[in-house]
Amino acid sequence: MEVDVAKNLNEVLGNLPQGVHLVAISKYHPNEYIEAAYAAGQRVFGESREQELREKVQLLPEDIRWHFIGHLQSNKVKYIAPYISMIEAVDSVKLLKEINKQAAKNSRVIDVLLELHIAEEETKYGFSFDACRNMLRDGEWKQMQNIRICGLMMMASNVDDESQIAEEMNMAADFFDELKRDYFADADYFCERSWGMSHDYRIAVKCRSTMVRVGSLIFGPRVY
Numbered sequence: 001m002e003v004d005v006a007k008n009l010n011e012v013l014g015n016l017p018q019g020v021h022l023v024a025i026s027k028y029h030p031n032e033y034i035e036a037a038y039a040a041g042q043r044v045f046g047e048s049r050e051q052e053l054r055e056k057v058q059l060l061p062e063d064i065r066w067h068f069i070g071h072l073q074s075n076k077v078k079y080i081a082p083y084i085s086m087i088e089a090v091d092s093v094k095l096l097k098e099i100n101k102q103a104a105k106n107s108r109v110i111d112v113l114l115e116l117h118i119a120e121e122e123t124k125y126g127f128s129f130d131a132c133r134n135m136l137r138d139g140e141w142k143q144m145q146n147i148r149i150c151g152l153m154m155m156a157s158n159v160d161d162e163s164q165i166a167e168e169m170n171m172a173a174d175f176f177d178e179l180k181r182d183y184f185a186d187a188d189y190f191c192e193r194s195w196g197m198s199h200d201y202r203i204a205v206k207c208r209s210t211m212v213r214v215g216s217l218i219f220g221p222r223v224y
């Protein structure tokens with residue numbers, strides 16, 4: 001292994017204030033890299049492709065908590081519903097319904113985050129603020145007994161301008177407060193703000209992130 005995973009992991013962890021969790025993003029990285037992070041104590045990992053995740057789950061330790069961080073097609077939910085710990089990028093009520101249905105089939109409650117689209121790139125997924133407000137106001141989600149909306153997730157624009165990144169993250173944090181007040185005031189579990197990746201997690205922790213998703217800084221560049 002050319003990458004010192006344990007050293008990189010501990011460097012990132014050393015930069016996280018108390019209360020900020022690390023999701024180690026292991027997509028495209030081999031199992032031995034994940035095992036190295038596991039041996040160093042990491043238990044939460046994130047993957048973005050269902051097939052790859054399925055293969056990894058079969059071979060890696062059972063107490064790993066897997067987060068699905070990518071764009072998830074409704075027809076793939078059934079494959080991850082038995083074991084997934086959190087689905088981070090819910091971007092439609094249709095997907096929410098399917099997660100609820102598959103979670104019920106597995107007699108479990110699945111934790112999810114709502115993905116916001118704030119970044120300037122068209123290619124990114126997620127709810128606009130208004131679409132998210134409308135979805136929550138509509139109220140259909142309140143009937144879904146097998147999901148738990150635990151907070152928000154977003155990706156900032158892929159730019160060098162740190163003030164723009166911080167501005168986008170702060171907008172997401174303010175929006176979190178609005179939703180907390182309007183819909184989740186009594187829900188302790190609505191507490192997660194998932195933002196910050198390798199290049200911007202240090203900004204994210206200043207912008208009220210509770211959960212950073214760091215991959216390449218720990219595992220090295222991805223080989224696609």
Ligand SMILES: *Cc1c(COP(=O)(O)O)cnc(C)c1O
Pocket residue numbers: 025027048069070155197198199213214215216217
């Ligand atoms: C790949 C990915 C990350 C991690 O990216 P790095 O730059 O490798 O840290 C974080 N979040 C999402 C949604 C991703 O797809």
